[in-house]
Amino acid sequence: MGAQLRVYRQKIKSAQTTKKITRAMELISASRIAKAQQRVAAATPYSRAVTRAVSAVATFSNIDHPLTTEPARIDRAAVVIFTSDRGLAGAFSSNVLKEAEQLTTLLREQGKDVIYFLVGRKSVSNFSFRRRESAQAWIGGTDLPKVDTAKEISDAVLEAFKKDFADGGVDEIHLIFNRFVSMISQEPETVRLLPLEVVEAEEAPSAGDVFPLYEFEPDAGKVLDALLPVYVESRIYNAMLQSAASEHAARQKAMKSATDNAEKLIKNYTRLSNAARQSEITQQISEIVGGADALASQGDED
């Protein structure tokens, strides 16, 4: 076997091995997307109920709460970045990090200081590579988010939010995560979590309407006190679930194209190796024929 042929055979074998791995990853991700989507759907009633309750308090009472009122000056903003723990998911993590970069530039232009909360190993390694500071990081479990992790994150950001600027507190909280649009499309999305920007009112109250008396127990202030952390937590949990579903979808897509590419490589190398084998045979035949001719003509001379 010729040297050229051996090289091609080796390349085909290595492409086949890669293809097996990427195909397996593709199938695993495909099976997990459905589950991740179910989890998003299962958590939706809760977040809808929380949002509706927040909007009820906002609509039917006129209390000022530190979490809802916009401070006169915003000097520092917190950005929570949701990436994945593992790679091989196409541009999944880098899209979010790019979005974070843009937001940072925007916030800096407005004269705000930016601090980061990171979720997922990929964002942590990106930050340590660039030697950037982060306030806190959570790694592990991005493909299967837990309510408890969401609570930890929300507690941490709320604590930063309640602190004064001088003590390192923040006045604004942004979330950046991949929103699951469909199996083939995931978009990085930026949401300002606090101060509350838009509360999705169920029925927008018009000025002329007479509202039913809304009762709060114990009172509107205390209800809002208890409700807002829950709202923040449910938004963060929702972001984590969306991000998890997007991660699986992105990985499935990336692995599918990797598998396709491996197939293309195998096909090309097979063609090349066939050509190499054929030319080797042709060469051998012509050598034999040439040798036989030479021998024959030698015999004639004798």
Add this chain to the structure above:
Amino acid sequence: MSDKTLHVELVAADQAVWAGAAKMVIAKTVEGEIGLLPGHEPMLAILAAGEVRITLPTGEKLVASAEDGFLSIEHDVLTIFARHAALV
């Protein structure tokens, strides 16, 4: 007694636990136990840890536990949402 019923939704952080019609719901808020019948005024309350007792239109009773949650009622739609909730 009127034949109006409450539409009850019991929701936990990671799933919807139960939904259906009910004649009466008794829940424990931080101020004490409260009984809710159809036609109740709109209300939003903080739940105390404890059980929620639901009386179905058929007269059967359903008991659920809810912890760390809220109760909201508006137009005979009662939503109980809690971080941890389950039927007992």
